Amino acid sequence: MKYTVKVDRQTFEVEIEDINVRPVIARVDGQVFEVSPETGAVAVSPVPAAAQEPAPSSHSNSSGKVLVSPLPGTVIEVFVRSGESVEAGQVVLIVEAMKMKNSLRSVRNGTVAAVLVSAGQTVAHKQALIEFTE
Amino acid sequence: MDLTAILPELTKGLAAFTWQNAVMIAAACVLIYLAVAKEYEPVLLLPIGFGCLLANIPLSGMTASQGMMGVLYEAGIKSELFPLLIFIGVGAMIDFSPLLSQPRMVLLGAAGQFGIFGTLVLAVLLGFPLNEAASIGVIGAIDGPTSIFVATKLAPELLAPIAVAAYSYMSLIPIIQPPLMRLLTTRKERLIRMEYTPRPISQATLVAFPVVLTLVVGLLVPEATPLISMLMLGNLLKVSGVVERLSKAAQNEIINIATLFLGLTIGATMVGSSFLQPKTLMILLLGLFAFGLDTVAGLLFGKLMAALSGGKINPLIGAAGISAFPMAGRLAARMAADEDYDNFILMHAMGANTAGQLGSVIAGGVLLAVVGKLLGIG
Numbered sequence: 001m002k003y004t005v006k007v008d009r010q011t012f013e014v015e016i017e018d019i020n021v022r023p024v025i026a027r028v029d030g031q032v033f034e035v036s037p038e039t040g041a042v043a044v045s046p047v048p049a050a051a052q053e054p055a056p057s058s059h060s061n062s063s064g065k066v067l068v069s070p071l072p073g074t075v076i077e078v079f080v081r082s083g084e085s086v087e088a089g090q091v092v093l094i095v096e097a098m099k100m101k102n103s104l105r106s107v108r109n110g111t112v113a114a115v116l117v118s119a120g121q122t123v124a125h126k127q128a129l130i131e132f133t134e
Numbered sequence: 135m136d137l138t139a140i141l142p143e144l145t146k147g148l149a150a151f152t153w154q155n156a157v158m159i160a161a162a163c164v165l166i167y168l169a170v171a172k173e174y175e176p177v178l179l180l181p182i183g184f185g186c187l188l189a190n191i192p193l194s195g196m197t198a199s200q201g202m203m204g205v206l207y208e209a210g211i212k213s214e215l216f217p218l219l220i221f222i223g224v225g226a227m228i229d230f231s232p233l234l235s236q237p238r239m240v241l242l243g244a245a246g247q248f249g250i251f252g253t254l255v256l257a258v259l260l261g262f263p264l265n266e267a268a269s270i271g272v273i274g275a276i277d278g279p280t281s282i283f284v285a286t287k288l289a290p291e292l293l294a295p296i297a298v299a300a301y302s303y304m305s306l307i308p309i310i311q312p313p314l315m316r317l318l319t320t321r322k323e324r325l326i327r328m329e330y331t332p333r334p335i336s337q338a339t340l341v342a343f344p345v346v347l348t349l350v351v352g353l354l355v356p357e358a359t360p361l362i363s364m365l366m367l368g369n370l371l372k373v374s375g376v377v378e379r380l381s382k383a384a385q386n387e388i389i390n391i392a393t394l395f396l397g398l399t400i401g402a403t404m405v406g407s408s409f410l411q412p413k414t415l416m417i418l419l420l421g422l423f424a425f426g427l428d429t430v431a432g433l434l435f436g437k438l439m440a441a442l443s444g445g446k447i448n449p450l451i452g453a454a455g456i457s458a459f460p461m462a463g464r465l466a467a468r469m470a471a472d473e474d475y476d477n478f479i480l481m482h483a484m485g486a487n488t489a490g491q492l493g494s495v496i497a498g499g500v501l502l503a504v505v506g507k508l509l510g511i512g
Contacts, residue, residue, distance in 0.1 A: 070330070070476075070478035071330070071478055071480055071481060072481075089475065097480055097481070098229065098232070098460065098463070098464075098480055098481070098484045099227075099460065100460070100464045100467065100480060102467075102471075102478060102480065103471075103475070105475045105476065107476050125330060125332070
C-alpha cells in the first residue's frame, strides 16, 4: 500500500507492507524504516542496508532480493525476523517437503526486510518467503 | 521326592544352550544396540533383534509351530500377509505426484533394478540354484517387503538371511551409498541444478493412477499383483481424500502392527544352528553386492541422462532409483545440498525413488513369473 506524506512542503512516497504488523515496515525512496507507531516518533529507525552484497549466482533458486521456496511444502520454523541482518549461508528457515526437513539458507549477506510466511504455513514452489533490503 | 531329578530340570535351558545360540544372542544385542543407541531403522531392527534373542533361548517353545513365533510365521510370513499389509501403509505414505509430473524418472526406477538381475547371474555362477539366486538378487532393491514376498515363494529356507540383509542394508544406506555416489559422479555433476517445473497433476489423475497401474501391472505380470495392488490400495486411500480415517489407519496402526510382528517373526527365524552357516555369509555378501550394483546402475544411468539432457539432470538422483523409499530419495537430495546448499533436487529424487519402488515390485513379480515357471514353483 502506498501513501503520500507531506512533511515541511516536501512530498514523500511511503510504501507500507502491512499497517497491522508491528513494527511497521515502511519504504521511502528505497530506504527501509521500522516504525512502531504506538511508542511515538522516537521509535522510527532506518534499517541499515548491507554495504556489500555478493552477487547471487545467476541460476540461484532465489533472486537476490527475495528468498523463494525451492520446494512445495510446509514451513516448520522461521529463524529470522525483519530487521535482522543475515550472512550468506545462514539458515533462515526450514521447509518440510516429502517428510524431509530442508534448511533454507540465505544466499547473500543482508538485512531481512520482511518475513512473508510463518511456521505451519503451506507454501507453493517459488512462493516468496523472505524479502531482503536492497 | 527325588531332588536329583529336579536339578537337571532347572538347568535344562543352560544345558541345551549352544555356542551358536551365544553368537546369535550377541548379534541380537548388536541389532538392539544399533536401534537404540544409533537409531538405525529402529522400527525394524528393534523387533528383529528381540525376535532373534527369543529364538536363541533353547526350549522356550516360542518358535515351535504352536508357539507365538510359529503361529505368527504361519499366519503372516508364510501366507505373505505381513509384507502385503505393510505395503498398504507404504502406499498410503507415498506421494506419486513428483513422478507423475516428471514421467521420465521412470527410467531411473528401471535402471535401479539392474543389480537384481546382475546379482542373480553372479549367484548362479557361484553355484546357487536359480530359485535361491533370484531371491538373493532382490535384496539389491532394498525393498524389505518385496524381498520377503519373493523369498517366501521361491526359497523359504533362505528367508531369514535375506530379510536380515534387506533390512539391515536399508539402515546402512547413508553409509553404503555416499562413497559410490562420490566415486561415480564429478563435483560438477553433483552441482547440477534441476529446474523444477512440474506439470500440474489433477485430482482425477492422482486417483486414476493407482487403479490403472494395478490393472496394467496385474494383467502383464500377474505374480506382481498382490504387492502392487496393496501398494496402490494404500495410495488410493490417501489420494481419494474421502477416507482419511482409513488412510491414517494404513499409515499408522496397520503398518505399525504389521512391522512389529514381521520384525519379531523374521528375527525369530534367526536360530543359531541354521543361521550360522557359510551360506548366510555368502547371502549377506551377495546382497551387499546387489545393493551396490543397483546403486551403480542407477548412477550410471543418471550420468547418461545428464549427458543426453545437456547437463540438465543431476546424476545423483539415479542412486534413488533403487527402492528403499524414502531414504534413498532423501539421501540423494542431501548429497546435492552438501555440495551446494542452495541446490534442492528433492522432488526429482523422490520421483526417481517412487519409480524405484514400483520398479522393485515389478522386478520381483517378473522374477516370480520367470523363475517360478522355469522351476515349476508357485
